[in-house]
Amino acid sequence: MPADLKDVAALAGVSTATVSRVLNNPEVVTPSTRKKTEAAIEKSGYIPNINAKRLRTQKSRAILVVVPDIADPFCATVVRGVENTAADLGYVMLLGDTQAEARRARIYASMVRSAHVDGLLYLSIRAPYELPGADKLTRTESPIVNICNYTNDHFPTVGIDNVAAARAAVEYLIHLGHRRIAAIAGLPQHPETKLRLTGFRDAVAAHGIPAANAPVAHGDFSFESGIVACDMLLNSVGPRPTAIFCHNDRMALGAMQSLWRKSIQVPRDISIVSFDNLDSVRFSCPPLTTIAQPMYDIGVCAMTTLDHVIHGKQLISVQQVLPVELVVRESTAPPHSFG
């Protein structure tokens, strides 16, 4: 049976109120009282009962982060940023993995209303775009921060500028000399797909490349779908593209494997530029050129924002846009006929 406040108080010869003050507001108690109380705390091996504390203060000092799949490296890195920041801010982090099931997401959403957690971070990437039950949560009552997908203005969001990022990736290809650039896009209905496709088309149009020379194949963000989409692009009529812009790294890796099986060399025959900059992308042969999303920073920023919301601070902006970076590695080169 661990010692409680009363035990410590008895041991120190003070009241429980004093012990509590020594623990939480040491500056208000006389040094001498403080000293003997601290000794008693130490001696008894006292550990506060967190549940009593929370019940009393009505604060949980816990936050919940809901992700579609913790085994996804993107999610995992964001979560790492959240966790590290949460720990620094004195929060404990609960993790809810929905496996993209709305039922599960709903369960987690309800936790924010049961004094279970002080706030919620919702990572909607490649998953249901809206937090189920969000309609029951009001922005002022429920501290919630959205990660990645800006869906409405109920809650603050932290993410990137997908249009500009995609445009930058494609413009890099164009500056290299490519004039036949295909895209392997994500699921058509997905917000990120639409945005990245807009950036792709903007860049292509701005440089006078006809739409016929900028074909698009859709995948579902998976490795396998990258293989299929790449094959499709290769088999279509007309001249082969000299470069492919992929909406995420997994599909890019799929495309590269497809090319490798056909002995089409990257970047000599086809250049590839991708999106995300997962850790594993340095490991491919050749290493991938890709748009680096600041995954860790997104987690940090989301947690910091949530802390602000929890404390009722005024937010400077509801949408926070973090910078991306084009990381040039070895999957891109000028087109062969030019090289």
Add this chain to the structure above:
Amino acid sequence: MPADLKDVAALAGVSTATVSRVLNNPEVVTPSTRKKTEAAIEKSGYIPNINAKRLRTQKSRAILVVVPDIADPFCATVVRGVENTAADLGYVMLLGDTQAEARRARIYASMVRSAHVDGLLYLSIRAPYELPGADKLTRTESPIVNICNYTNDHFPTVGIDNVAAARAAVEYLIHLGHRRIAAIAGLPQHPETKLRLTGFRDAVAAHGIPAANAPVAHGDFSFESGIVACDMLLNSVGPRPTAIFCHNDRMALGAMQSLWRKSIQVPRDISIVSFDNLDSVRFSCPPLTTIAQPMYDIGVCAMTTLDHVIHGKQLISVQQVLPVELVVRESTAPPHSFG
């Protein structure tokens, strides 16, 4: 202000005790009372205050999993298994990422003693091998389950048989005809390294391969160290090995990139067999042959075991060994001179 038990009781015209029973033990209350109480619960939008409940019952229904790095795919997949199982068993999962810092691990370890959580899962892979402060925790008092590293018999462990797994990987190479087999091992002091090296040497010795034909280079489990170790092996005197056994996938990927830069073909010139079966290993060119660790199942099993421990059930065995599988892909073939 959300409704509390008292509000519901007033609304239903019953006592708070009855509302509590309807919530937790519906079968003990008369159907008619139950019905009107349920209506009141529904109408008021009542949500139980979890902290009060926990304080009262002295149970948190929460478990904590401590990992060295959530962004590591191995960790992330184990955590996914834990999370899914925890949710099914009615637990909420807290996640502690120690970033391999003992200080942080200590903080998390203390949580198990503060009624914060009902139990703790400690994943020690590639990190400090002992839970700091474990000496203060007794097996009977603190529900703790160790994942992967069997370090002592204070706490139950779930993991794999590293010796047998390594032996199987190397024997596969031998059966393919290889007689010069190198190893890229992990950090020398690491328990897993020692075990996998034992398996390697067992297999090699059992088939009469002289130690000189089975050189070992150590890395630190990272991609970069795999490159370095591979270069070292390639530069040593004597005939080049025809196959390499890597202690984990990341180092194998590093070795493969090193080979690719030198235009040494896998598996034609050198076969590679690895360990872990991370998701990304299907994406390499060629896809890697590797020992598949049941990462997800390890998480499931650990959580199930922890639940047993929490409920004071007798464990059948303190060490649970889960089966591994050799997944043959395209990085292995008979040695060239034989093929």
Add this chain to the structure above:
DNA sequence: CTGAAAGCGCTTACAG
């Protein structure tokens, strides 16, 4: 089957 009451372990006005 149901209710009145105690109590889980804290924190924090309120007095002094």
Add this chain to the structure above:
DNA sequence: CTGAAAGCGCTTACAG
């Protein structure tokens, strides 16, 4: 600066 006391919102013997 310190203590006595109330109360956070539940659950659960104990009576009836």
